[in-house]
Amino acid sequence: MLNLNSGYFIMLLGLAAYIVVAVTLAGFLPDHWAVQILYALVAGMAWIYPAVKFLDFSYRKQQDKKATIAKEDHPSQD
Structure with missing residues (x-):
């Protein structure tokens, strides 16, 4: 299951990939200040x-996991 720490790590990897793509695409732009x-x-x-x-998404998954554990620890008196 995705926890909050792995979510941050995945986001950092995605951000690094985005930076590589954005910088690469910037190299194909016309050399005009307005376009840049x-x-x-x-x-x-x-x-x-x-x-x-x-x-x-990753925070909600973490909260759902905590809620599930809390329900298992304290079952309701139905």
Whole structure:
């Protein structure tokens, strides 16, 4: 199961891969200051949404795991 620490590690690997791709693509851009600024803005913010979603996913998995353990430790009196 994915825990919070492995989630952070996976996110860091994904971010490193994103940086490699973004820098590689930047090499193919035209040498014009407006294009470079626009690309820097888009590429600089594009990673935020997937990172937040991934962290939310891994955090929810961790919370679900804790809730399951708590239910097993204290079963309800049905």
